[in-house]
Amino acid sequence: MPVSASFAAPAVPPVDEALLRETIRTLSSDAFEGREPGTAAEPKTLDAIIARFKAAGLKPGNKGPEGKPSWLQDVPTATITGGNRSPLVITGDALTLSFKPSSEFVAGSYRITPHSEVKDSELVFVGYGISAPELGWNDYAGIDMKGKTAVILVNDPDYAMATEEGLFRGRRMTYYGRWTYKFEEAARQGATAALIVHDTFPSAYGWQVVESSWSGAQHFVQSANNGADQTVANGWVQKSVAEAILKAAGKDLAALTAAAGQKGFKPVALGLKASLSFDNTIEKANSHNVIGILPGKSRPNEFVLYSAHWDHLGHCKPDATGDGICNGAIDNATGIAALVAMAKMNRAAGPAARSQVFLAVTLEESGLLGSEYYAQNPVFPLAKTVGGVNIDALYTGGSVKDVTVTGGDKSELTAILRKAEGAMGLAEAPEEGPEKGFYYRSDHFSFAKRGVPMLDLKRGTDLIVGGKAAGQAITNDYENLHYHQPSDEYQESWDVSGMKQDVTLFYRIGRELANGTTWPNWHPGDEFRAIRDKSLAEAAGK
The missing domain is CATH 3.50.30.30 (Glucose Oxidase; domain 1)
Structure with a gap:
């Protein structure tokens, strides 16, 4: 179906900066030992995410033994x-x-x-x-x-x-x-x-x-x-x-x-x-995804998906100071914080027509295993999953003028994204290094290859204050000095206004999907179009 030509733009609830900071600060603290799956840090991490999902108003998204509501999905690995x-x-x-x-x-x-x-x-x-x-x-x-x-x-x-x-x-x-x-x-x-x-x-x-x-x-x-x-x-x-x-x-x-x-x-x-x-x-081992849901009010069996990975590297090679914990503040405590903040925003806005699923996946760092397992064993049918957004590593720094779409314009989700960009005064910048295939390297890919249109967005580098030079400096600093290093730690001095801008953009896209009636598809000729066509046809025939 074509995407609606009009973009619903009701008042957007504010991003709770204190909640955003507190979630990042907690999950990336030394007490969580770098959030390595399968270690003593995992239960502590799961409990922390569940507590914040509950406080944000989500309900458990899975069923455990005897059909009782559960926040967790087992992820068996080898x-x-x-x-x-x-x-x-x-x-x-x-x-x-x-x-x-x-x-x-x-x-x-x-x-x-x-x-x-x-x-x-x-x-x-x-x-x-x-x-x-x-x-x-x-x-x-x-x-x-x-x-x-x-x-x-x-x-x-x-x-x-x-x-x-x-x-x-x-x-x-x-x-x-x-x-x-x-x-x-x-x-x-x-x-x-x-x-x-x-x-x-x-x-x-x-x-x-x-x-x-x-x-x-x-x-x-x-x-x-x-x-x-x-x-x-x-x-x-x-x-x-x-x-x-x-x-x-x-x-x-x-x-x-x-x-x-x-x-x-x-x-x-x-x-x-x-x-x-x-x-x-x-x-063989077992880890866990965390699944929360905001049920839809009129079409609860249609689902919008937000995903982010909770895991990081745990203990790693010590730096010059002797610090040997890779805390993963940016990667990806920021993504989990964004899920929590968006859940609270959607709760404040009231029930949407469709259900919204908040999925914190494990083992991204080991090869997207948590999202892969969910996609192989979906709690909510992929044929009934409208589309969604994956969130991985939100950088610090101020607000920007532009957004980059990993993978480029692949699906009809782009139209919804561009309406949200227009409402926020954002331009779209070309992706750097399109030959490197970044779209196929993060958790959204597990769903995309099974037909579900997913966006992976990156804040651009053209800062409102400081321009492209300042924005590129922030990117270079993180990628060259802190990525997968013990220094990826939360700092109270962080400027998180850019993160709040990211969360607002994700909220607008998701809310439009959740209140809409369209089923975005991949563009004709895209490698995932055929499987989406098949799943939509099967769903329509039931």
Whole structure:
């Protein structure tokens, strides 16, 4: 349905600055030890969030044992740490190549199993590993991948463009360019294994990032089948390794890459086989999401969603002063404080037509696991979830003139956002680094990939007092000196007027959704449009 042309703009309740500050101050204090899930800090954190949700007027959003109201949703997780890793061995006619783990390739498994082994699996070059029916693109056309290993290019076909005009939005990365999608699609195609070719420019990070990320523990949501529907192994190879493998197959990586960038590309069997193995140490644990709700007065079975993650890193590497607690004041005590403040504002404004869900998720820092689990096991049906806003890290500093939309204009939510911006006198600034795919790296993505339109907004840098130079200085200071460091601590001297502006913007968007009748969809051609169309059709048919 099209978004309403008019923007309801009743009086907006004020943001309670004292509540905002108190929530951030409390959750980021040393008493909460950095809010690491699964530690003694978790129950204390959950109790603090629940107390503030209650005080703001929310009701428990879940049901516990015997159907009793509950604030919590269990999030069962598995942590897999690989070890005893073999080389990657490539064989062919009178040919054997061997590549060292860590320095030349990395691999892990999404399967919860003590041992992972790929033996003599046929290698197939599948270009960018994309199946996008809405774009008429299928890199797996005409091949049965059962038992085979996919060799996949990173990013998507038009990443090198200077503009966003390409089939895959040009320079802006789409979901199809994310490495997580490529492994998921290889599994859907029935592949035994998947190997992504690392290249620094389209990856947007060097090999050292891949190596360090895949050498330690990997965190997953537990599934009923222990990941049996996933590939046996997922991994990355250095570009030079891929070049050597393709040369042994009589192929050229550069030539195949050029071919893979054209519609109609067909997968290329390489006539080589891959073998690798590793052991897995498995630990299972349980964390919790916190769910509160303001029931709607006339359409209570339609839901607007606000999300923010409560977790942070806990104890970390001490700084020069000996402080070893990563308190996570900005990241993301500010997000939880915004949820609490918005709940109070909505309570003051009275019941909206639709229900509003306030979701504080766990394990964002471990790979969006809390939001992923909720999206897999929604308390409120995703087909009945209208859309929403995710809140992650609100910076300090004064009010601004502009807002940045992570991911750009992807859905009809943008129209509602722009009406709210207009009511607040805000401009829209272009996103920095669209090629880095930031839209796919925070909790809203867990809902978006299942069809629910979600906004992820960042305050711009053009401050009303001080302009862009002052705004950029605040951003640089946090990202370079405090992000994931013990110094991310609450300060009484903070100017939170910009945070209050953020909360007001989120409130206006959510309130319009909650009082409206429209069901925003993704724009035609967006990677999430098809699944939203399907869910809306199914919901309408019930």
